Amino acid sequence: xxxxxxxxxxxxxxxxxxxxxxxxxxxxxxxxxxxxxxxxxxxxxxxxxxxxxxxxxxxxxxxxxxxxxxxxxxxxxxxxxxxxxxxxxxxxxxxxxxxxxxxxxxxxxxxxxxxxxxxxxxxxxxxxxxxxxxxxxxxxxxxxxxxxxxxxxxxxxxxxxxxxxxxxxxxxxxxxxxxxxxxxxxxxxxxxxxxxxxxxxxxxxxxxxxxxxx
Numbered sequence: 001x002x003x004x005x006x007x008x009x010x011x012x013x014x015x016x017x018x019x020x021x022x023x024x025x026x027x028x029x030x031x032x033x034x035x036x037x038x039x040x041x042x043x044x045x046x047x048x049x050x051x052x053x054x055x056x057x058x059x060x061x062x063x064x065x066x067x068x069x070x071x072x073x074x075x076x077x078x079x080x081x082x083x084x085x086x087x088x089x090x091x092x093x094x095x096x097x098x099x100x101x102x103x104x105x106x107x108x109x110x111x112x113x114x115x116x117x118x119x120x121x122x123x124x125x126x127x128x129x130x131x132x133x134x135x136x137x138x139x140x141x142x143x144x145x146x147x148x149x150x151x152x153x154x155x156x157x158x159x160x161x162x163x164x165x166x167x168x169x170x171x172x173x174x175x176x177x178x179x180x181x182x183x184x185x186x187x188x189x190x191x192x193x194x195x196x197x198x199x200x201x202x203x204x205x206x207x208x209x210x211x212x213x214x
Contacts, residue, residue, distance in 0.1 A: 075099075075164060076174075076198025082156055084173045084198055085166040089117060090125045097126075102161035103133035105152070107172045110138075116168075133159065141172050146212055149180035174200040175208075182212040 075083040075096070083101065085092060087108070096104070104126055110118045117125075123134045135155050139148055153176075156163045165173035178191040188209035195202040202209070 076170060076200060078174060078177050078194060078198055081159070081162055082177060083162060083164045084170045084177070084200060085164060086170045087116065087168055088122070088164070088166050093122070093125045093129050093131065096164045097129035097131050100162055101131060101164045103135065103155075103159040103163045104131060105135045105137060105155055105163060105165040105173065107137055107139050107152075107165060107167040107176065109140075112168065137176075139167075139172055139176065141175065144172065144175055144179065144208075146179060146183050149176045149178075149183065149212070152176035153180040170198075170200050171202070174198065174202055175205050178202055178205065178209055179212045182209040183214075185213065188213060 075085045075092075078084055083096070083099075088096070088104075093104070104122065106119050106122060108116075110116070119134065119136045126132075126134050137148075137152060137155065152165075152173075156165075156177075165177070167173050174195045178186075178188075178195060181191055182188055188206055191209060192202050192206065
């Protein structure tokens with residue numbers, strides 16, 4: 001197979017289950033793709049030429065190939081209406097708009113870490129991309145309760161199309177969704193599986209999901 005040259009910039013922390021968020025620059029143009037890649041081994045921070053195992057190299061090549069064709073990146077999916085993501089920026093917002101996202105929910109406080117785009121900046125980028133609704137519902141993971149989860153679910157239900165929720169890693173957003181689902185009788189084990197498929201490990205929250213289910 002012909003391999004397309006690209007450079008990978010590891011821009012976010014490696015997740016527990018081995019996924020990293022990468023930004024790939026195509027050698028065939030200025031297109032940039034942001035997405036998730038299961039490399040099978042840790043990648044260092046910074047820029048590096050792509051010299052990966054066959055599976056990982058194929059994944060990066062596919063990412064660049066799809067982006068060059070104008071196909072937007074994918075986000076973790078928790079339900080037919082709800083998508084989840086780590087911290088987003090302009091590129092992610094543009095990709096979300098291309099996928100039909102109608103609203104964004106931010107679940108982290110402003111100023112949580114250096115370099116974090118504030119919600120005002122997210123709103124500006126969203127408006128430029130055609131997403132009119134940005135909701136700020138900041139939460140801290142240890143304090144998330146059923147009431148917070150119900151508020152989150154109400155925000156999602158009030159929208160007329162897909163919603164993208166984010167925090168630093170996506171975990172708080174997924175936890176809000178899962179606690180509300182558990183409170184309505186969903187099986188915690190199934191919620192963990194759905195979250196895992198979206199790239200989020202909610203295993204530490206299992207006792208809270210079981211408590212919410214009652």
